[in-house]
Amino acid sequence: MSGSFPEGFRYLPEYFSRAQQQILIEHVSIAAKAAPFFRGKMPRTGTPLSTLGSNFGPLGWVAAQSGYRYCKTHPKTGKSWPNMPEELLNLWQEVSDWLDPPQACLINWYREGAKLGLHVDADEEAADAPVVSVSLGDQALYRLGGPARKDPTRSFKLSSGDVCILGGASRRCFHGIDRIYPGTSTLVPKGGRINLTLRVVRGVL
Ligand code: SIN
Numbered sequence: 001m002s003g004s005f006p007e008g009f010r011y012l013p014e015y016f017s018r019a020q021q022q023i024l025i026e027h028v029s030i031a032a033k034a035a036p037f038f039r040g041k042m043p044r045t046g047t048p049l050s051t052l053g054s055n056f057g058p059l060g061w062v063a064a065q066s067g068y069r070y071c072k073t074h075p076k077t078g079k080s081w082p083n084m085p086e087e088l089l090n091l092w093q094e095v096s097d098w099l100d101p102p103q104a105c106l107i108n109w110y111r112e113g114a115k116l117g118l119h120v121d122a123d124e125e126a127a128d129a130p131v132v133s134v135s136l137g138d139q140a141l142y143r144l145g146g147p148a149r150k151d152p153t154r155s156f157k158l159s160s161g162d163v164c165i166l167g168g169a170s171r172r173c174f175h176g177i178d179r180i181y182p183g184t185s186t187l188v189p190k191g192g193r194i195n196l197t198l199r200v201v202r203g204v205l
């Protein structure tokens, strides 16, 4: 598919400067000490995901064989997730057009060979609140479709510092990461790509 994005989708290339990206990565590194990256599993099959995950914020998204869910604590340490960095709360204010602050920021780490199948973000009661996502580190090939899995898709590269917003109708569009391009960025100390996904989960915690 060529041409325009679905209604409500916004792509903000190079939103963050290199210096700002370094601050965000520093937050991720500190968070990963308290809330170590873990490998989630697909519901039912238990197939391990190819990405590693952790979270910032009062709620964290966890992928387990028993299902996808939002949890107040890390599945291994049992502790609360690290606080949402101020820079991400500011980003939300700047781009989301949504009054309530995000409750969860999923930190996904894509190392060489990692990808994310076509899916819709559908685990949130706040189904109309936008999803704001930040790309850091290696470039990735992003695929964006429509509300039905069979809808045509378009693909484009996301680079470090880029921000995408799935708002409006695009909130229910299929999307995924086909591949990353290893070694295309020096930002992430251990290499790879970090994606930060900000979401409102529900009305009252
Ligand atoms: C996601 O859709 O959950 C993440 C997308 C990305 O890694 O850019």
Ligand code: FE2
Binding pocket: 119, 120, 121, 175
């Ligand atoms: Fe998603």
